Amino acid sequence: xxxxxxxxxxxxxxRATINQKLVETGERERxxxxxxxxxxxxxxxxxxxxxxxEIVQQKGLEHITVDDLVSEITPRGRSLVPDEIKKELLQRIxxxxxxxxxx
Amino acid sequence: xxxxxxxHLQNYxxxxxxxxxxxxxxYFITCSTADARRKKAQICKCVKCDVVRPRLHxxxxxxxxxxxxxxxxxEHSLEKKHQLxxxxxxxxxxxxxxxxxxxDLELEELSKTQCxxxxxxxxxxxxxxxxxxxxxxxxxxxxxxxxxxxxEASHIGLRGLINLGNTCFMNCILQSLTHxxxxxxxxxxxxxxxxxxxxSEQCLVCEMARLYQExxxxxxxxxxxxxxxxxVWTNARHxxxxxxxxxxxxxxxxxxxxxxxxxxxxxxxxxNPHHCNCIIxxxxxxxxxxxxxxxxxxxxxxxxxxxxxISLDLGPGPIHSSQVLSSIAAAAVNNTSTSQTxxxxxxxxxxAPGFTNSPGNYEPTSLVECxxxxxxxxxxxxxxxxxxSKCHSYQESTKQLTxxxxxxxxxxxxxxxxHSTGYHKKISTFVSFPEELDMTPFMSSxxxxxxxxxxxxxHSASCDNKYSLFAVVNHYGTIESGHYTCYIRxxxxxxxxxxxxxxxxxxxxxxxxxxxxLLFYHKQVLEYE
Numbered sequence: 205x206x207x208x209x210x211x212x213x214x215x216x217x218x219r220a221t222i223n224q225k226l227v228e229t230g231e232r233e234r235x236x237x238x239x240x241x242x243x244x245x246x247x248x249x250x251x252x253x254x255x256x257x258e259i260v261q262q263k264g265l266e267h268i269t270v271d272d273l274v275s276e277i278t279p280r281g282r283s284l285v286p287d288e289i290k291k292e293l294l295q296r297i298x299x300x301x302x303x304x305x306x307x
Numbered sequence: 308x309x310x311x312x313x314x315h316l317q318n319y320x321x322x323x324x325x326x327x328x329x330x331x332x333x334y335f336i337t338c339s340t341a342d343a344r345r346k347k348a349q350i351c352k353c354v355k356c357d358v359v360r361p362r363l364h365x366x367x368x369x370x371x372x373x374x375x376x377x378x379x380x381x382e383h384s385l386e387k388k389h390q391l392x393x394x395x396x397x398x399x400x401x402x403x404x405x406x407x408x409x410x411d412l413e414l415e416e417l418s419k420t421q422c423x424x425x426x427x428x429x430x431x432x433x434x435x436x437x438x439x440x441x442x443x444x445x446x447x448x449x450x451x452x453x454x455x456x457x458x459e460a461s462h463i464g465l466r467g468l469i470n471l472g473n474t475c476f477m478n479c480i481l482q483s484l485t486h487x488x489x490x491x492x493x494x495x496x497x498x499x500x501x502x503x504x505x506x507s508e509q510c511l512v513c514e515m516a517r518l519y520q521e522x523x524x525x526x527x528x529x530x531x532x533x534x535x536x537x538x539v540w541t542n543a544r545h546x547x548x549x550x551x552x553x554x555x556x557x558x559x560x561x562x563x564x565x566x567x568x569x570x571x572x573x574x575x576x577x578x579n580p581h582h583c584n585c586i587i588x589x590x591x592x593x594x595x596x597x598x599x600x601x602x603x604x605x606x607x608x609x610x611x612x613x614x615x616x617i618s619l620d621l622g623p624g625p626i627h628s629s630q631v632l633s634s635i636a637a638a639a640v641n642n643t644s645t646s647q648t649x650x651x652x653x654x655x656x657x658x659a660p661g662f663t664n665s666p667g668n669y670e671p672t673s674l675v676e677c678x679x680x681x682x683x684x685x686x687x688x689x690x691x692x693x694x695x696s697k698c699h700s701y702q703e704s705t706k707q708l709t710x711x712x713x714x715x716x717x718x719x720x721x722x723x724x725x726h727s728t729g730y731h732k733k734i735s736t737f738v739s740f741p742e743e744l745d746m747t748p749f750m751s752s753x754x755x756x757x758x759x760x761x762x763x764x765x766h767s768a769s770c771d772n773k774y775s776l777f778a779v780v781n782h783y784g785t786i787e788s789g790h791y792t793c794y795i796r797x798x799x800x801x802x803x804x805x806x807x808x809x810x811x812x813x814x815x816x817x818x819x820x821x822x823x824x825l826l827f828y829h830k831q832v833l834e835y836e
Contacts, residue, residue, distance in 0.1 A: 216358070223359050227348035230429045233338070237431055244435060245832060269407040270399075 222301065231300050235293060242289045252281055312411035315390045315404045319367065320413070328393070328400075328414060331365050332421050336398045339424035351395060355379040364392040364401060375401075398422075432834075457798065464491075464797055466522045467529035467808035471536055475807055476554040479793035480561060481532060482805045483778035483827055484515070485522050486795040489715055493586050494519040499569075511538050511561075512568045529808035539564065554780050554791050555616075555720050555825060562587055562615055591615045594712035596751045599693070600705045606697035611711050616718040619677035621670060621734045622725055674719060674740040674826065682709050682749045709751040715833065717746070717774055719826040724786055733786045740826050742815060744774040774828035782824045794818045 226232040243249050259276050260268055311317070335351055338344045352359045353374045362375040368389035373380030380392050384403040392401050398418045399408045426434055440448060457463055464486070468478040484490060493499070494516050501513050514535050521530050540547040543560040569585030583592075595614045600607050671677045684707045687693075695702050723734045747753060750772065777796040783789050792806040794813055802813040 220352075220359065224348040227338075227351070228344050230338070230341075230344055233425055233429055234431065237426065237434065241435070271407075 225304055226297075226300070229300075235296060238296065239289070239293060242292070243285070246286055246289065248281075248284055248286075251284060252277060255280060310410050310412040310415065312400075312414070313402050313405045313409045315402050316400065316409050316411055319391055320411075323368075325413065325417060327367060329417060329421075331367070331393060332398060332418060333424075335365060335395055336393070336418075337421045337425040339421075339428040353377075353379055355382070361396065363395040365395055367391040367393055367400070459798070459801075461798075462527075463525070464522050465803060465810050466526070467805070467810050469529050469531045470807040471531070471533060472549040473551045474532075474536060474549075475791040476552045476557050477532070477536060477539070478807050479780045479791045479805065480554055480558045481518065481535070482793050482795050483558075483780060483825070484561070485518060486778055486797060487590070487716055487827065488777065488829055489590055489833075490586070491519065493590075495523065498586070508534075509538070510568050511535070511542065511564045514538055515565065542567075551788060553724070554782070555618075558718065558825065559615065562591060588613075590715045591718070592712075593617075593710060593714035593717065596709050596711035596754075598707050598709070598754070599687075600707075601695035601698060602703045602705065603700060604695060604698040606695055608696055615714075616720050617678075617681065618720040618722055619671075619674075619681055620722050621677070621736060621738065622722075670736060672736065672738060674721075674738060674744070677719075677721070677738065678749050682707065707754065709754050710746060710749050711751045713746055713750070713772060713830065715830045717744075717828045717830075719828070721824055721826070723782065723822075723824055731786050733782075735822060737822060740776065740779075740819065740823055742776050742819065743831075744776070744828055745772055746774060747772040771832055771834075773831045775831055776818075776826065777829045778825075778827035779818055779821060779823050780825035780827075781821050783822075791824075794821065 223232075226235070255277055256273060259273060263272070312320075333339060334343045335347050338347055351363065351372060353363060354372055356374060356377065356379065358374075360374050360376060363372055364375050364380040365372050366380070366383060366387075366389050368391070369387065371380075371383050371387075371389075372395070373383050373392075375381075375394070381403065384390065384392065390402060390404050392403070393399070394401065394408075398421075400411070400414060401407070402409045422434065426432060455463075468481060470478065497516075499512050499516055501510050518530075518532065518535065539557075539561060542564040546552055546557060546560055566583070566585055566587040569587060570583060592613050592615060594611045595617075597610050597612065598607050599609075671680055684705050687704050687706055689703060692701050692703055694700070695704070719740075721738055725732050725734060779794045781792050781794070783792070792804060794802055794804050794817075796802050800815070802815055802818050804811045804813040804817070
């Protein structure tokens with residue numbers, strides 16, 4: 205039990221360090237731009253936009269908040285991201301971490 | 308939803324101003340300096356749970372970060388009576404009183420300018436913004452409520468062209484150009500701003516723009532391109548007259564005239580004379596790298612030439628290669644001063660057509676084979692010795708051509724007309740070509756000094772170098788007389804066969820089994836500028 209606790213703490217610490225590195229170096233922005241471009245290219249953005257429009261039209265513009273929309277589209281948004289893009293991003297993060305000797 | 312925010316945001320702006328918003332924005336939302344990034348990495352996490360989660364918000368009244376999903380920022384707002392917070396990932400302002408995001412024109416403008424700073428500071432390209440109609444466009448849209456939609460069955464953009472007397476060579480090129488997706492987008496978006504106001508009749512680019520209007524007007528009668536023909540005649544004298552002409556020659560001449568007329572529009576004074584930014588160059592110009600390696604000291608002399616098309620030999624080849632070689636040798640001698648010569652002076656002219664390379668003694672039967680031969684290392688024999696710039700000796704060498712930069716539209720010219728060795732004949736061999744083409748193996752980055760090709764490339768997972776076929780020009784008959792037709796792809800997967808004024812539906816199989824003369828491929832993925 206103590207072991208598990210310790211590991212969780214270590215993981216959280218690691219995650220924070222990695223995130224800090226990504227932000228500091230600007231790599232996070234680069235990844236974000238790459239992801240943005242890829243999602244546009246594969247049509248993800250258009251698909252989701254169409255879905256949003258559908259929901260807004262259904263509920264009426266006056267009766268909907270961003271929160272409603274976010275909770276409605278999040279599951280579909282996640283499932284629609286192509287595996288290839290996830291793989292590419294993961295590969296980029298791996299490469300970045302390999303270059304950072306002091307993590 | 309309005310762009311005037313809410314009353315809470317207006318009160319906030321009246322008492323605090325926009326300075327805080329700007330500071331938070333430039334430090335935590337769109338960092339444009341290393342200092343800002345360091346600060347963001349240090350303090351940008353939820354005060355309550357000390358974890359970086361998506362949808363982190365920053366209070367607009369004090370320095371406080373809190374999770375949105377876990378309502379930590381809501382708790383802060385309730386406790387401190389701070390009404391507004393900003394989403395750290397997207398920069399939208401949330402009002403706790405209205406319980407929704409609010410939009411304010413002034414803040415939107417501020418964030419737009421901030422957003423452009425991040426990619427700049429990281430050396431990235433400008434971010435893509437989706438189109439938003441301007442005031443003027445909104446009025447136009449309101450005044451013209453009729454919307455036309457493109458459906459599977461619509462014939463929009465298809466129109467036959469009358470043959471004006473052996474002008475099928477022109478018609479098939481015009482059909483191919485009008486159905487080049489990216490060129491169509493340029494003309495349909497009315498991007499050509501002609502400076503020849505009083506003599507726009509003389510501008511071929513304007514004439515092309517009119518041709519697009521005609522094609523998309525919905526009219527079903529064949530169009531008579533007499534003005535266009537006349538303009539080509541006056542600008543490319545060698546094509547004038549009612550004789551049969553080579554479609555490839557016409558293509559190159561048309562691109563050249565279009566390019567020249569675009570250039571006049573841009574003003575020759577334009578910043579860099581070596582780099583033309585006209586639509587023709589942006590779409591059709593690729594960079595061909597030629598590496599000449601000295602056999603003695605292995606010194607590589609590299610030149611890069613702009614090209615508009617790739618001419619591929621179909622015949623057995625090396626018989627006539629001596630003349631090609633001597634011209635290359637002459638060029639190489641001129642370039643001996645530096646080993647890294649990039650085409651500098653040549654850029655002022657139009658890219659030269661018809662680069663060829665044909666080592667090997669076989670007849671290729673597919674486009675990919677042709678390209679393999681085109682990019683294969685060639686031994687320049689005894690008759691083509693050059694002086695090496697490094698070891699200064701008169702040596703034999705090897706040469707290899709590869710693609711340094713891929714054009715958006717790649718034109719392949721299969722050299723079916725053999726003029727070289729005294730006899731003239733047409734090569735009617737069937738050469739297969741794919742609907743989807745990957746150019747990765749023919750890139751300079753895939754170049755392998757030892758044996759030319761390193762087989763299927765390892766990093767070709769991305770589709771950056773992939774192309775789709777969208778037009779094929781066919782020639783029927785002999786070298787003396789014949790007829791040109793073409794296949795063009797309209798909409799997504801539908802092919803049509805164009806023969807002057809006749810247009811018929813066609814299948815992809817029909818296209819791929821035809822005897823191709825000119826093959827037009829379009830890049831599948833475009834890079835952002």
